[in-house]
Amino acid sequence: MRKPKALKPGDTISLVSPASPLCPEQTAKGIGILESAGYRVKLSPSVYAAAEYLAGSDEARAKDVQEAFDDPETHAVFCSRGGYGCSRLMPLLDLDRMASSRKLFSGFSDITVLHAAMNRRGLATLHAPMALTLHTDREPWVYESLQAALGGRNPITDGAPKGSCLVGGRARGQVVGGCLMLLCDLIGTPEQVVMDGKIVLLEDVDEAPHRVDAMLTHLINSGSIQGAAGIVVGEMTRSDERVDKTIGARPWREIVGDRLGSLGIPTIIDFPFGHAKQMLSLPLGIQAEMDANLGTLKYTESLCEQD
């Protein structure tokens, strides 16, 4: 894997919106947090564009992303929010050129699609809160984790809770994954995430219980997940409130237990990342080890190379 350079005070972060549009007011706080840490934040031309559920046309969003990666003055490319839209950009981006950079790329949710494309081309990336999602007050360890990851230090901060054990055991491997729906949307495409021998992160938001079941079943029926070394489930945030009454309810933790519990793969559940209320920043494409009995994930190498 190619590691990005760790950020230093004064370095430039380019902010891009490859998916859905965002509220400038809500984004301001997230930008302020990055600036307070000493980084310069450069807004891409279409960062606040809006065209229905997309932050501008596919061409404009793709141009922003490509130019941010190509820009010699930019040290990191941060996504402002997810929502939906990255999968539409796949045919428009020079993914090989992006991955050949040593820029630190960060985001989560819909951004899972771009992580997958970068990781499979050898660039390690950062699954972390975005400008938009930083506007909510979080525990201090959330910010500490993000800052640690950006500086190439250990992102599993002391204040963060451990996960719970779903299937006991230990595993080591490269960390991949992200938002479950996007991982499913990638199946059968050139950017499908290869999970064999990997530690797979899985989480999602606002999905009805039967859809969580369907997506996990898709991972199983496609043979995607059976070869994983370990699984780290975050939260299926608000799933239990998103019941389709004509179909029926089931607590999401039961569904995860039902679908993943019998695979014989060490599995942690409720690990704090992604759409959970408090979240760690987790490097992707980087080696880690997990102990499902203890509910712990530990990186055995740094996301970044010190320059």
Place this chain on the structure above:
Amino acid sequence: MRKPKALKPGDTISLVSPASPLCPEQTAKGIGILESAGYRVKLSPSVYAAAEYLAGSDEARAKDVQEAFDDPETHAVFCSRGGYGCSRLMPLLDLDRMASSRKLFSGFSDITVLHAAMNRRGLATLHAPMALTLHTDREPWVYESLQAALGGRNPITDGAPKGSCLVGGRARGQVVGGCLMLLCDLIGTPEQVVMDGKIVLLEDVDEAPHRVDAMLTHLINSGSIQGAAGIVVGEMTRSDERVDKTIGARPWREIVGDRLGSLGIPTIIDFPFGHAKQMLSLPLGIQAEMDANLGTLKYTESLCEQD
């Protein structure tokens, strides 16, 4: 393709619930319609079972489906409703043995999964209203279409409206497809629907606009749809009411036009089938021809062989 035998008065239809549970009261009318047409309706043991969003355990649902296909007294296997659950049954069914029968298999929505498995094993099937969905009053041509299909006659009944032209042109080929979400859930699995050279039916219900976009993009990014001979879109029922306000709205017909309109494939939109208020019963695995300029689909062979 292996064609099922046309139903005759006195023949037995086995009713199975491979997906979500159903309301017996609502099912009664659908059963009555089949009985009035002279068919005997045999209820499978778990047809009214309920376990959260599933009509009983996977084992019980799979047993019902398998036994209905194996039963020498059964001439047709009808699904009572969709919802969610067929994909969980894939590892539990002897799909080859089911497809080697000459039983008429019928359903839609989640049942798309079983259609795909039967069609790719050479058994033609029927994409048609189910016991549960027949409880609502429909136009006379809806019932005429179903009865015609069951008897091996032309299911495109005179009263049915035509579709509209999205991309002009004519095509011929075997009809495949069904519910968009299930077609996406099958990508990368052994039951993925091969669309090359086929006339592909696409429809769905209760999906947010950005999800309709994501699913059509999945068909494109996986290379599934580009080789289709023709596309017949039904309705994305209630999509425009299912907007995720944090993401954004767009009328579903615009989304379909955006995603499918540039593929250069003859495409009809608003053809009446699936979750639309009024729906034709459409054979799958059977040859048809379409004229997108006229909005018409015509079968050039019968679903059934007269015995």
